[in-house]
Amino acid sequence: xxxxxxxxxxxxxxxxxxxxxxxxxxxxxxxxxxxxxxxxxxxxxxxxxxxxxxxxxxxxxxxxxxxxxxxxxxxxxxxxxxxxxxxxxxxxxxxxxxxxxxxxxxxxxxxxxxxxxxxxxxxxxxxxxxxxxxxxxxxxxxxxxxxxxxxxxxxxxxxxxxxxxxxxxxxxxxxxxxxxxxxxxxxxxxxxxxxxxxxxxxxxxxxxxxxxxxxxxxxxxxxxxxxxxxxxxxxxxxxxxxxxxxxxxxxxxxxxxxxxxxxxxxxxxxxxxxxxxxxxxxxxxxxxxxxxxxxxxxxxxxxxxxxxxxxxxxxxxxxxxxxxxxxxxxxxxxxxxxxxxxxxxxxxxxxxxxxxxxxxxxxxxxxxxxxxxxxxxxxxx
DNA sequence: CGTCCACGTCTAC
DNA sequence: TAGACCTGGACGG
Numbered sequence: 454x455x456x457x458x459x460x461x462x463x464x465x466x467x468x469x470x471x472x473x474x475x476x477x478x479x480x481x482x483x484x485x486x487x488x489x490x491x492x493x494x495x496x497x498x499x500x501x502x503x504x505x506x507x508x509x510x511x512x513x514x515x516x517x518x519x520x521x522x523x524x525x526x527x528x529x530x531x532x533x534x535x536x537x538x539x540x541x542x543x544x545x546x547x548x549x550x551x552x553x554x555x556x557x558x559x560x561x562x563x564x565x566x567x568x569x570x571x572x573x574x575x576x577x578x579x580x581x582x583x584x585x586x587x588x589x590x591x592x593x594x595x596x597x598x599x600x601x602x603x604x605x606x607x608x609x610x611x612x613x614x615x616x617x618x619x620x621x622x623x624x625x626x627x628x629x630x631x632x633x634x635x636x637x638x639x640x641x642x643x644x645x646x647x648x649x650x651x652x653x654x655x656x657x658x659x660x661x662x663x664x665x666x667x668x669x670x671x672x673x674x675x676x677x678x679x680x681x682x683x684x685x686x687x688x689x690x691x692x693x694x695x696x697x698x699x700x701x702x703x704x705x706x707x708x709x710x711x712x713x714x715x716x717x718x719x720x721x722x723x724x725x726x727x728x729x730x731x732x733x734x735x736x737x738x739x740x741x742x743x744x745x746x747x748x749x750x751x752x753x754x755x756x757x758x759x760x761x762x763x764x765x766x767x768x769x770x771x772x773x774x775x776x777x778x779x780x781x782x783x784x785x786x787x788x789x790x791x792x793x794x795x796x797x798x799x800x801x802x803x804x805x806x807x808x809x810x811x812x813x814x815x816x817x818x819x820x821x822x823x824x825x826x827x828x829x830x831x832x833x834x
Numbered sequence: 835c836g837t838c839c840a841c842g843t844c845t846a847c
Numbered sequence: 848t849a850g851a852c853c854t855g856g857a858c859g860g
Binding site for chain 3: 487549550551565584585586587588701702703
């Protein structure tokens with residue numbers, strides 16, 4: 454799945470499960486995937502992975518000299534060296550909304566396994582790129598996408614945006630001016646202060662690093678399916694009691710407290726009653742069959758989308774709608790959030806671990822809108 | 835059953 | 848800057 458730390462965890466997972474393993478044969482693509490074929494074939498090769506931000510790179514490396522039996526018909530010239538040997542190959546993946554890697558028995562491939570690498574052993578096993586929604590992409594001979602931002606985890610020093618979601622850039626920059634420390638402190642005191650009062654940028658690094666060290670996300674050792682642990686760790690996203698707003702791109706931003714002066718107006722988190730009341734379209738049969746704007750494939754999915762965009766326009770009217778409870782409980786498709794809410798709401802709740810307490814208290818004084826929820830929760834503890 | 839929603843890009847107007 | 852690209856879970860009727 455797509456969060457930055459998860460991509461990194463996926464690369465760790467791949468390197469762990471593929472360590473010492475020999476893969477063999479062709480790389481297999483599902484019929485339904487529109488991603489490119491991976492014309493790689495080797496009797497014996499190894500797989501390794503690296504990550505950078507929200508991309509992951511697999512490297513397929515053939516072992517020593519082996520003769521490729523195929524004449525190379527239909528294969529790109531570059532795939533094979535002059536003597537017909539399979540060259541190493543890099544594949545760069547983006548996960549879209551639902552991509553992940555799984556290593557399973559080849560006999561029972563997971564659903565939506567769109568790219569498969571088979572082991573040489575028997576019974577065969579398969580490293581699979583699994584992606585239910587198929588928004589994920591891969592590129593053969595891929596490189597890191599050149600115009601992406603730096604990796605929050607591994608290129609932190611290059612990460613210099615300094616803008617909370619709905620704050621004026623001016624305010625942020627001026628606040629940083631006032632953070633200047635007195636120069637007469639010892640170095641160790643300065644470092645300690647910095648750690649106890651991390652700014653937004655440090656949090657951009659520290660929070661994903663926390664996730665990495667937590668492990669799990671389906672990439673943990675064995676079947677420690679600790680989605681629950683992750684949900685427990687989340688302190689703002691999807692936690693009842695936290696607030697959310699849609700930004701200009703329709704993305705839901707979760708936070709606690711004030712949204713900041715540049716918060717989008719009239720874009721409360723969608724609560725069903727709000728927009729249902731404002732829906733300008735009468736509940737007539739017409740609604741179910743809007744004329745698609747673009748002429749095209751006319752797939753059923755497209756009809757759905759057209760239907761929805763009709764709704765979207767209606768939602769602009771929610772401004773005056775009752776919203777007192779809007780942030781109370783409308784949560785996305787998560788079942789276990791209630792549990793989290795119970796512990797979240799209770800001021801007597803103990804911090805799960807001393808380490809976490811320390812980490813969290815270190816975040817206490819940031820003014821960052823997105824970061825604040827984590828620290829404020831700690832205040833309540 | 836229908837509707838809404840989801841951790842992200844892409845690209846066509 | 849909308850819409851497109853997709854599947855599936857939750858929820859409401």
